[in-house]
Amino acid sequence: xxxxxxxxxxxxxxxxxxxxASATTAHAEDKPAKEKCYGVAKAGTNDCANGxxxxxxxxKADMGGDEWKYVAKGTCEQMGGTLKPKx
Numbered sequence: 001x002x003x004x005x006x007x008x009x010x011x012x013x014x015x016x017x018x019x020x021a022s023a024t025t026a027h028a029e030d031k032p033a034k035e036k037c038y039g040v041a042k043a044g045t046n047d048c049a050n051g052x053x054x055x056x057x058x059x060k061a062d063m064g065g066d067e068w069k070y071v072a073k074g075t076c077e078q079m080g081g082t083l084k085p086k087x
Contacts, residue, residue: 041063041067043060
């Protein structure tokens with residue numbers, strides 16, 4: 001491969017990486033911000049583990065203070081939840 005083709009290949013690679021990086025950033029900005037909201041999950045709809053079980057969907061009671069769901073940022077307290085677990 002001659003020097004000019006090597007330079008063209010390197011430039012094309014750099015440009016391709018720039019396109020991928022900007023597409024990834026744009027996609028991340030499209031997603032709404034989320035936060036953990038405690039005390040709003042119905043039984044079996046929690047999003048993750050807590051001290052009494054190890055998996056999502058295993059909450060036994062409605063609105064358990066130590067069970068959480070992801071909600072849109074800024075909406076937790078409007079829904080009656082808290083940003084920290086209630087014990």
